[in-house]
Amino acid sequence: NAGVTQTPKFRVLKTGQSMTLLCAQDMNHEYMYWYRQDPGMGLRLIHYSVGEGTTAKGEVPDGYNVSRLKKQNFLLGLESAAPSQTSVYFCASSYLAGGPKEQFFGPGTRLTVL
């Protein structure tokens, strides 16, 4: 099993450009999450999904959109990138059933917006 994979690994954008980050998981997890990681601020939740076709806002959703058309994929879109969106983005997934479940993280995408 590959676990959680993210593409691309690195990307440089100019202000105003758009892009989509792809997250895929092969563990049949129901829940998927997008976080951003900035120095000294830990990981902050951008959006999450509790199942195929559903999405919800997290702590810092402004400037981002997401889609979960297939259970195994969770896409994060930036319609008009801004320098404040320079960050490392992590995708994670977890099971639904039962109590709290471990979140499995991907390797991250480092995004720079000039």
Next chain:
Amino acid sequence: GENVEQHPSTLSVQEGDSAVIKCTYSDSASNYFPWYKQELGKGPQLIIDIRSNVGEKKDQRIAVTLNKTAKHFSLHITETQPEDSAVYFCAARVNNAGNMLTFGGGTRLMVKP
């Protein structure tokens, strides 16, 4: 919403010494407290977790303690080794359907040989 504070932000210890990282949380409804380790260039990985009905949990050289009354929890690493060098994150989960975690700001642990 939940707020998690983590201290210290950096910690340097000599190999073989112990390391302690502390976190406080704000929402008394939080019921699950995982700790993640992030090595350079990789995503965070769960190393230990504790639920609100337990006061302490151990796994070999690592242990976590929880004080619900004071709303704080700590990670203890004994007999540190150079491979323990990494960034450690604490997190808290409020009992809700989304299994959402709120993370602390992270601690960079450096173990000197």
